Amino acid sequence: MAEDVDQESKTEAATERRIREALDKGDIPFSREAPVFASILGLLIGLGLFARGQAAQLARELAPFFDQPRGFALENAGDAARLLQATATAAGRFLLPFLLLLAACGLSASILQNVPRFVAERIRPKWRNVSPASGWSRLFGRSGQVEFLKSVLKVLGVSLVVLLLLRSEREKAVNAMFVDPSQLPELILTISIRLVSAVSIATIVIVAGDLVWARLRWQRSLRMSHQDIRDEHKQVEGDPTVKARLRSLAQDRSRNRMLAAVPRATVVIANPTHFAVALRYEPSENPAPLVLAKGQDLIALRIREIAEENGIAVIEDKPLARSLYDAVQVDQTIPAEFYRAVAQILFFLFARPR
Structure with a gap:
C-alpha cells in the first residue's frame, strides 16, 4: 500500500539526468514482442527466398535413403552413427539459412529499439531476481497482468487467423491426396507462406501496441515527485544553504584581502x-x-x-x-x-x- 501511495506521488516527468542515469544502468524501454515478430518476418522471407532451393537440395541428398533403403549397412552402432550423421548434416544444411536469418532479424529488432551498450549492472547478481516475493510480484503485479493479457491476445489472434486460413485451404488439402506426389512440396510451401504471412499480419497490431506500452511503462517508472526533483536540483546545483555559506566565506576573504x-x-x-x-x-x-x-x-x-x-x-x-x-x-x-x-x-x- 505504501508503495502504491509513493508511486501516486510521482506525478512529474523524469528529468534529463534521471533518464541518463537509467540508461547508464541498462534500464531501457524494450518490447519482447518485436524480436518475435521480426523472427516470424524472417521466416516468411526465408520461405520465399530459400525454401525451394533448400528443399530441392535436401531431396537430392536424402533420395538414396528412400530409393535404396537396403544399400546402407546397419550391422553395428558405427553404421547407425554414420547414417544419423549423414542425415543430420543434410538437415543442418537445410535449416542453417533459416536459423541465421531468424537470428539476424531478432537481433536487428533488439538493436533498432535501443543502441547496444555493455552495462555491468545488468549482469550483477541480485537477490530480488531470485526472491520468491519479487517473483510473485512480477507474476501477479500490473506488469504480469499485462504480459498475461498479451499472451492471451496472441494465442487467440494467431489461432483465429490460422483457423480461417486452414478452412480456406481445406479443399486444396483434400485434393492433394489425388495429385502427383511431386507437386506436394510446392503445395506445402505455398500454404506455409500464406500461413506465416497471416500470422505476421495478426501480430503487427500486438507488436505496435507492445512498443507503445513498453515506452509508456518505462516513462512511468521514471516519474519523479516534487521532492525528488528538489533533491536532484540540490545534488546538481548544490544545497542553497551551503552555497550561501560558501559565498559568504568567499566574500569575507575577498573583503579582508x-x-x-x-x-x-x-x-x-x-x-x-x-x-x-x-x-x-x-x-x-x-x-x-x-x-x-x-x-x-x-x-x-x-x-x-x-x-x-x-x-x-x-x-x-x-x-x-x-x-x-x-x-x-x-x-x-x-x-x-x-x-x-x-x-x-x-x-x-x-x-x-x-
Missing part, C-alpha cells in the same frame, strides 16, 4: 560616510591609478579608518566617490573619463608641503 591592501593606497576618495574608494598611483607600476579597495557604509568607514591609521590622505568628493564606486572594480585601473578629476586630486596632494 581588499582591506589589507588599503595601507598601500596613495589616496582615499570618500563620500563622507557612504562610499570610499582607495587608489594607488605609482607610474612605475601602472599608467593610471589602480583601485585597491572600495566599499559602502560600514566597509567605507573601515577603509577610512585604515587610511587615517596609516597617514593616507582622505579626500571627500561625493560625485567622484560615487561614480568611481559604480564604474570600477577592485584591482582595475580607473577609466579615462576619470583621469582629469583624479589627476587634480593627486596634483594637489603631491604639491602640498609635507
Whole structure:
C-alpha cells in the first residue's frame, strides 16, 4: 500500500539526468514482442527466398535413403552413427539459412529499439531476481497482468487467423491426396507462406501496441515527485544553504584581502560616510591609478579608518566617490573619463608641503 501511495506521488516527468542515469544502468524501454515478430518476418522471407532451393537440395541428398533403403549397412552402432550423421548434416544444411536469418532479424529488432551498450549492472547478481516475493510480484503485479493479457491476445489472434486460413485451404488439402506426389512440396510451401504471412499480419497490431506500452511503462517508472526533483536540483546545483555559506566565506576573504591592501593606497576618495574608494598611483607600476579597495557604509568607514591609521590622505568628493564606486572594480585601473578629476586630486596632494 505504501508503495502504491509513493508511486501516486510521482506525478512529474523524469528529468534529463534521471533518464541518463537509467540508461547508464541498462534500464531501457524494450518490447519482447518485436524480436518475435521480426523472427516470424524472417521466416516468411526465408520461405520465399530459400525454401525451394533448400528443399530441392535436401531431396537430392536424402533420395538414396528412400530409393535404396537396403544399400546402407546397419550391422553395428558405427553404421547407425554414420547414417544419423549423414542425415543430420543434410538437415543442418537445410535449416542453417533459416536459423541465421531468424537470428539476424531478432537481433536487428533488439538493436533498432535501443543502441547496444555493455552495462555491468545488468549482469550483477541480485537477490530480488531470485526472491520468491519479487517473483510473485512480477507474476501477479500490473506488469504480469499485462504480459498475461498479451499472451492471451496472441494465442487467440494467431489461432483465429490460422483457423480461417486452414478452412480456406481445406479443399486444396483434400485434393492433394489425388495429385502427383511431386507437386506436394510446392503445395506445402505455398500454404506455409500464406500461413506465416497471416500470422505476421495478426501480430503487427500486438507488436505496435507492445512498443507503445513498453515506452509508456518505462516513462512511468521514471516519474519523479516534487521532492525528488528538489533533491536532484540540490545534488546538481548544490544545497542553497551551503552555497550561501560558501559565498559568504568567499566574500569575507575577498573583503579582508581588499582591506589589507588599503595601507598601500596613495589616496582615499570618500563620500563622507557612504562610499570610499582607495587608489594607488605609482607610474612605475601602472599608467593610471589602480583601485585597491572600495566599499559602502560600514566597509567605507573601515577603509577610512585604515587610511587615517596609516597617514593616507582622505579626500571627500561625493560625485567622484560615487561614480568611481559604480564604474570600477577592485584591482582595475580607473577609466579615462576619470583621469582629469583624479589627476587634480593627486596634483594637489603631491604639491602640498609635507
